[in-house]
Amino acid sequence: MSAAPASTSRRVNVRTPEVMERVQAEVETHYRSTLVEAIRAQGSVIQIGETTVRLARDFGFCYGVERAIDLAYAARRVFSDRRVFLLGEIIHNPEVNRQLLEMGIISIPVSQHEEELAKLNSDDVVIVPAFGAETKLMKIIAERGCMIVDTTCGDVMSVWKRVRNYAKTGFTSIIHGKASHEETRATSSRALGDQGNGHYLVVLTLNDVDYVCNYIRNGGDKAAFLERFKGASAYSEGFDPEVHLKQIGVANQTTMLKSETEEIQRRLKQAVEDRDGQGSANFQVFDTICGATQERQDSLFLLLQQPLDVLLVVGGYNSSNTTHLVEIGEQQLPTFFIRTAECLKSLEEIVHFDLHLKAEKTSYSNKLASESPIVVGITAGASCPNNLIEDTLLRVFKLRSISEEQVRAAAGV
Known part of the structure; x- marks a missing residue:
């Protein structure tokens, strides 16, 4: 296979x-749910006998995810006679x-x-x-002369603009995210700036941030920090x-927990001001949490104000926003x-992902089996299609x- 001339990649529409x-007709066939739409239209709640299901007001595909999927489907149709590759996963579902x-x-695995x-x-x-890709990968694609269908989310590109500007003005980007996540890796590569002389540090937890804040205030052991x-x-x-x-x-990372990101911003700002004085120009911040992520988190808080016996969150286990x-x-x-409805093995047996163990496990609960009236809440992140909610x-x-026919009749579909 011969090499392509350098820098001849082509972004195609x-x-x-x-x-x-x-494409949109095909996508709707795969992922749409008229049942879910009907339930949402009647207040996002359906009750049949002793069983009530409440849906969050906002869940499922956001605009950026819908766009990415549409573009992937369209790429396959337009280039039906060519090899079409995807960097990793289009979304985490x-x-x-x-x-x-x-x-x-x-699909080309990340590794x-x-x-x-x-x-x-x-x-x-x-x-x-939709997460974007690291600049080094985009360079390789350009060198190979491939055609590019870029589905990167606009919210992600807004973050890139911010970190590039940080680098341009001599600021180090402190990125709240998961260092190994595709989006954060892509953002980190932009934080190096157009000249490649910028710097970044990725923090995930409040403990990470407190460690950084202590160093900002008091200095410390550089080798221990880097370790x-x-x-x-x-x-x-070269980070020092x-x-x-x-x-x-x-x-x-646009899909992080909003309240945690805000707390991280507050702590870092306070640390810089403790060192340099109130209102120091040595600290900058922009709100770069994705609007859809905020909506889904806010909608869940609203749902949790209702009486619920159990909550089911549907989505890919590697989905950050979920x-x-x-x-x-x-x-x-x-x-x-x-991950899917199949995880509900019975009224008592549920296969689910444990965030603390970081593994799938089987739990036994009597919540769904109760003979008393029960209320089940259901929500999903921005990468979960409505058909999986259905x-x-x-x-x-x-x-x-309760049969499917009874449910559809109650929903009016």
């Missing part, structure tokens, strides 16, 4: 009217990624990105997922806390993070001896 009309694989889109991209040529098409954060490329090459914590700007919904729910009531809702009613 696949959103032509004739293509998108067919196994059902959606399974559909793309069945359409013949070749093999550089190796596999180096084998491509100018006849190949590469889909960049603490060296995993998963959590800081830029004695130098690069003098001026900092905060950004975040994980934070689980964290919110766990603080108030029994909460189960399930499956879950119907499964709950079926286990409670």
Whole structure:
């Protein structure tokens, strides 16, 4: 396979009217739920006998996810005679990624990105997922001369703009996120700036932030600092806390827990002001939490104001925004993070992901089996399609001896 000339990649527009009309019909067939839409239209609650299901006001696909999926489907149609590759996963939902694989889109695992991209040529098409991609990967794609279908979310690109500006003005980006997550890796690469001389540090927990804040205020052991954060490329090459914590700007992975990000911003600002004085110009911050993430978190807080016996959160186990919904729910009531309706094995047996063990496990609960009236809450992150919510809702009613026909009749569909 011959090498392509350097820097000849082509960003292509696949959103032509004739293509998108067919694509949107296909996407609706795969992911839409008229049942869920009907329930939402009647106040997001359905009650049959002793069983009530309440849906969060906002859940499921956001605009950025819908756009990414549309573009991936369109790429397969437009380039039906070519190899079409996807960097990792289009979004973090196994059902959606399974559909793309069945359409013949070749997923390149994150661990093999550089190796596999180096084998491509100018006849190949590469889909960049909603999370974006690191600058080094985009450079390889350009060198191979591939055609690019870029589905990067606009909210993610807004964060990139901020961190690039931090680098341009000599500020270090403190990024609240998961250092190994595709989006944070892409953002970190932009934090190096257009000249490659910027710096970043990725923090995940409040303990991480307190450690950084203590160093900002008091200094400390540089070797110990670097050792603490060296995993998963959590800081830029040549990062020196004695130098690069003098001026900092905060950004975040767009799908983080809003309240935690705000607390991180507050603590870092206070640390800089304790060192440099109130109103110091050595601290900058911009709100870069995704609007859809905020809506889904806020909607769950509203749902939790209603009486609920159990909460089901549906989505991919590696979905960051979905994980934070689980964290919110766990603080108030029994909460189960399930991938699909099939995880509800029976009224007592539930297969779910345990955030603390970081593994799937089986739990036995009598919440769904109660002979008394029960109320089940259901929500999902921005990467979960409505058809999976429908499956879950119907499964709950079926286990409670209520047929699909009864549910559809009650919803008026």
